[in-house]
Amino acid sequence: MADPTDRSDADLLTRTASAVVEATATTDGPRVGRDLDAVLFDAGGVIVVxxxxxxxxxxxxxxxxxxxxxxxxxxxxxxxxxxxxxxxxxxxxxxxxxxxxxxxxxxxxxxxxxxxxxxxxxxxxxWRFPLVETVVAMERLREHGTPLGVVSNAVGQVEDLLRHTSCCQVGPGGGVEIDVLVDSGVVGVEKPDPAVFAPAVAVMERLGVDRGRIGYVGDSLRYDVAGARAAGLVPLLLDPHDLHADLDVGPGAHRISSVHDLLPVGERPEQHPEQAPQPEGD
Known part of the structure; x- marks a missing residue:
């Protein structure tokens, strides 16, 4: 393993981080702390594929x-x-x-x-293959103090799935701690019906978050963007391969390439590579 005190490595990390900060500082999309106070997530296509x-x-x-x-x-x-x-x-x-x-x-x-x-x-x-990039971003958001939750169209299995894959769970556990999880198969209504968001919005409001400052990250225009807009949330279409660039996502909605895009400027992990967790053994 390279010596972290090596001057050339340290200089390279500094230059790389500075370039990334400069590139991302002009990003126009919504960010936690500036435009959003809480984030809800779809499961399929966002946390797992x-x-x-x-x-x-x-x-x-x-x-x-x-x-x-x-x-x-x-x-x-x-x-x-x-x-x-x-x-x-x-x-x-x-x-x-x-x-x-x-x-x-x-x-x-x-x-x-x-x-x-x-x-x-x-x-x-x-639907069980974890997207680790999303989970890491959720962890960063949680460390920032952001209330988080999941609202998913499913058949009652999402809570166990996300817990067993160490993605997230309500309360402490092996994954990212979230505040609420809503499975359409449990509550009996599914996106794009805005009623499916009601339990999660109620939790966020009890935490002092206005619904107009809750972002909802999903990958579907028909279900996620339409449902979030109808519920009065900020729709965030996850489009990691820029495949929806030719489509109008509609009023109030935004395309993001990664959940990391929601982090405050300067807090994305690629801006501080020297802070990446060290291997547990050489």
Missing amino acids: PDPLTIGPALAPFGATSDLATLIRAHYVAIRAHAGSASAGEDVWLDYLRAHVGACGVPAEQADAGLAALVRVFGHRT
Whole structure:
């Protein structure tokens, strides 16, 4: 391991941090402390994504890639297709699944076979691959004193899932401590109905947060942005691959590339690489 007191390394870290601060200081999106006092999160597509270690092998016989980053990105390609779909009813979700298959690298001539293979493994149990970048950002927000919560369309499994993957939980535990978790399968109403946000908003208001200063991070225009706007929250569309740049996200909504974008200027981890946790052993 390099000696942290090495002058050249220290100078490089300082220059890198200064450049990052300068680049991010002009970012125009909302930030905690300036525009937001609390943040709520969707689970699927924000904290966890469909498990690429399940989907990749299922689609491999039909020409899918084995590249992990591509398999993770496939969800975001698919949710962009979902946003732009002209289909009605359940066919909108079918457009998501077809786009997911294609984004995994399955060629058009194998698309139907790939779709059949995907739906054999795709379900609420598939949404279990943690996005560590989001979890680290949540941890940073919590350290900043920001009230946090989760509001998810699900079937009653989200609380156990997020706890068991050490992502987050209400109260102390192995993940990031949050203040409230709402699972649509438990409360009986789902996004985009604004009523699903009511329990979380009530908790935030008890903590002294005005609903107009609560951000909601989601990856879906149809469910998350529309639902958050209807609930009077600040909609934040997570778009890590800039796939929604051509779409109007609507009044009051913002696109972010990472949950780290919400941190106050100067508090993003890449601005202080020298403060990164040290390895537990050499």
